[in-house]
Amino acid sequence: MDNTCPLSELETGETAIVQDLRGGYGFRSRLAVLGFTPGVKITMLQNLSHGPIIVNLRDTRIALGRGEAKRVLVKLNRKGK
């Protein structure tokens, strides 16, 4: 398996590529509009162990609830893991 994981597991400062969105139509549509489309680069700006996270993609900072972040699948370029 490649290193695909939910966005919520990215650590602060890590960068990944968006793979897929899971969930209902409204949710996927809203995120896709904001630029969460497969292939786009995404950087985790803040991920505490609980509560919402903050990411940067397409020059925009976006806060996402933890539940929402779990439904965004990303592919990680983490070295040595």
Next chain:
Amino acid sequence: MTESEGKLIRVALAGQPNVGKSTVFNLLTGLNQHVGNWPGKTIEQKVGTCHYKDWTFSVIDLPGTYSLTANSPEELIAREYIIKEKPDVVVVIVDAAALERNLYLVSELLPLSVPVIIGLNMIDVAQQQGVKIESHVLEAALGVSVVPMVATKGQGMRELLVRIQDVICDGAEYTPNAPDIRADHKDVLERIESLINDHVPPEYPRTWVALKILEGDKQLTEMMCLRLPKETWDEVYSIIKQHEDACVAVASGRYAWIARMIRAAIVKPRAGPILLTDRLDRWATHPLWGLLILAGILALTFWLTYAIGTPLQELIDVYVVGTVAHLVTMALATAPSWVTGLIVDGAINGVGTVLTFFPILLIFFAMLGILEDVGYMARAAYVMDRFMHLMGLHGKSFLPLFLGFGCNVPSVLGTRVIESERARLLTILIAPLVPCTARMAVVAFLAPAFFTAPTIVTWGLLALSLLVLMLSGLFINKVVFKGEHLAFIMELPLYHLPNWRTITLSIWQRLLSFLRKAGTIILAVSVIVWALSALPGGDIETSFMARFGRLLEPVGRLIGLDWRMMVALLTSFIAKENAIATLGVLFGAGDSEAGLAAILRTTLTPAAALAFLVIQMLFIPCVATVAAIKQETNSWHWTTVSVVFLLVVSLVGGVLTYQIASLLAH
């Protein structure tokens, strides 16, 4: 067409949130604007006019939206306006510092049959980040006018108006390069289009409707479901079912198109500089520092309220209202007493109530305006989100609700900062449960009169209010909004220096609309309540109000309260602190508060007193708040729901408190 005579051009201003759209609107229209609501919505509608040479521009500010898919009422309003009202030009304001994401809205607007002009705003911010944009290259790629601008410095407005005129005069030359559809969806799309072909209402572009249906747009899907013959619809439906992933694929397609459009026009540095926003956010969104910063800002707001607002309120009350009342009383010395009563105790008192709200509203609106304009509001929402989730709300509801501790009126009016209409409505409905200073003043007077440990009682009442607030939030969310989970997705905009013009205008408009809409309701109710408590005999003991209070005595018995306490609750509708004055009159204690406390101690049992305080905390808010609720929800229906809900909650709370406390006392 004849160009010599003055012409009216209808301009719709579109744009994503946080792109400086309202700054552009304010620059164009100045004070020639009118703020209202979109029909049947709690969403603000701003229209204004401006003149350039002999042309008149009528500008309408569409709600800020990320796209034109009907994911929210705002998006629906924006797109319905463009499709049905067909403005002459749509000006889209885009943020040059986040061009890709901003052009998404443009990619949705181009296929509609209204000419588009792009206002490329914040080019100074983009430059600071080392981003260079060749606007004429972008213009050539998109086939629409692109006007570079720095709205905060007023640059680019004249150019924008000139380009709007050009588009109107040379309409034929408008040939936008609308986004093409990805090859893998082309066949499906053509199939849908041929199926719906004859049934699309004429004002809707057919290809666009087909694409939106494929994307899963609820509103258009329902519209076509009703219009198509059953077998055709079944076929369309089965196609949609097979392509459920299309919304992401279509969005990807638009972003791929955007990437092609801007490739030649934009030069970005390989590694962007560390922005001021990122450095500030290390503090503002920090789990500990973020909370402390927020607490500091709130402390400052309340300090300003007490240091400036309250004294100003008293000055207005004593010198302005008091003097006017005195002069009018003298002038009416020979008039019958009911005339003096009506004018002085009814009308002037009512106007005075409206006026005394101004200092507090001014401070709260200024604070909200500044926090919103500099970009801090989203950070406060982020920090508070975890806590607000407990009542089915988002972080954005926190600030307006918190202002309620000062006064519920700005709290309700402040819900405008919440983008989602549903979250805004929910916040408005529970906002009156935040105990304001006036309610706390009544508690501060009555609690020491009855209880040996008034501090504990006061804190207990406060905790009870917040508990009821939380439960009501959960309840309304579940029952009224069917417990629909609201995803927390929020942009954190770049910080920027406050734009005083935008802030002052927003304060001015909010004050003005409060005066116009809420002011009349407050005035009317003040006069009515005066009449009820003074007629027919001239004193409150024999008034209609007292008779009504006696009628309520059976209810009162459940709570251990006699009619005088019920009347006190009724008169608190004008202003919460009236409860004490009314009790003073009804118990014959006059103006002596100590005397009243002593009398109350002998008439009421502690259980009844506690029940009275509980009701008082949860009761219908004052008339100013109700008027604000009417103003913001723009609906008597929701205003009534709010009043009835609070009435039931407070009475149930009172009965339970009295019965339980009586049991415990025995």
